[in-house]
Amino acid sequence: MPKWKDVTIRGPDDLTQFNIELNRRIRYYLGKIDASSLTFTLNDIDGILSLAKGGTGANLSAPGSDSLLAYDLTGGAVTFFGVGSGLAISGTTVYATGSANYESITASTTVEETEQGIIICTSTGDITLTLSTAITTQGVSFFITNASTGGGVITLTPGSTARTIQYGSTEFLYADENINLVYDGTANWLLR
Numbered sequence: 001m002p003k004w005k006d007v008t009i010r011g012p013d014d015l016t017q018f019n020i021e022l023n024r025r026i027r028y029y030l031g032k033i034d035a036s037s038l039t040f041t042l043n044d045i046d047g048i049l050s051l052a053k054g055g056t057g058a059n060l061s062a063p064g065s066d067s068l069l070a071y072d073l074t075g076g077a078v079t080f081f082g083v084g085s086g087l088a089i090s091g092t093t094v095y096a097t098g099s100a101n102y103e104s105i106t107a108s109t110t111v112e113e114t115e116q117g118i119i120i121c122t123s124t125g126d127i128t129l130t131l132s133t134a135i136t137t138q139g140v141s142f143f144i145t146n147a148s149t150g151g152g153v154i155t156l157t158p159g160s161t162a163r164t165i166q167y168g169s170t171e172f173l174y175a176d177e178n179i180n181l182v183y184d185g186t187a188n189w190l191l192r
Contacts, residue, residue, distance in 0.1 A: 051078070068094070105129070110159070111142065118143045121173075124150035131181070131189060133159045138185025141192075146173040156181070158189055165189040 009015050049055025051071075058077035066089035067080035083089055088097050101117025108128040111119065113135045119142055121127060129144065146154050154173040158165050164187065165171045171191070173179055180192045 113137060113140055116140050116142060118145075120145050120147050121152075121154050122147050122149060123152050123154075124148065125152040126155070127152060128155045128157060130157045130159045131163070131165075133163065135183055136185070138183060141180065141182040143178065143180050144173065145178045146175055148175050151175045163187045163189065166191045 009018055048057060048059055051057040056078035058075075058079060060078070060080070063080040063082075065082070067082055068089075069078060070081050071077070072079045072081075083094070086097055088095055101115070103115055103117070103119050105119055105121050105127070106123050108130075110130045110132050112132045119129070121129070121144065125148075131142075144154070144156070146152075148154075152175070156165055156171040156173065156179070158169065161169070165181065166189065171179065181189045182192050184190055
């Protein structure tokens with residue numbers, strides 16, 4: 001390709017001709033680049049690489065302890081999540097520690113917030129479980145199973161006429177049935 005000469009632009013026609021020649025030369029020199037010899041690394045990227053382009057959407061640094069990398073919807077970015085109580089990380093495995101709160105009930109009783117967890121009813125007949133009105137924390141939950149040896153029925157009541165279990169005042173569990181109740185923090189026990 002010949003070298004550039006001094007260019008004099010006298011009007012729109014000269015400018016158009018100059019642009020045509022410039023574009024031709026750019027295409028010529030780009031064709032001479034060997035793309036296999038180009039190397040880019042993440043260090044060549046300035047700023048934060050967005051999620052849309054395969055990045056994390058955040059500047060990250062080592063968290064200092066075993067953590068989980070996950071997307072935080074509130075923060076709008078990927079971040080490290082800590083491991084709370086009841087979980088541990090060993091190597092690349094996340095596992096539960098401790099044991100579930102488990103209680104065996106054989107007679108009618110009032111269920112308190114401290115009994116949150118798994119309740120297995122092993123009565124020989126019908127019993128009533130009353131959900132304490134002292135429970136006020138949203139998210140308190142009970143997984144109740146009827147393991148009655150005599151085919152008894154469990155009657156669940158919300159403990160007050162101001163409270164409901166989903167849509168009514170009682171719920172029945174027959175032999176070999178399970179129910180998961182979650183308190184909504186207002187006055188309702190939701191079936192989940």
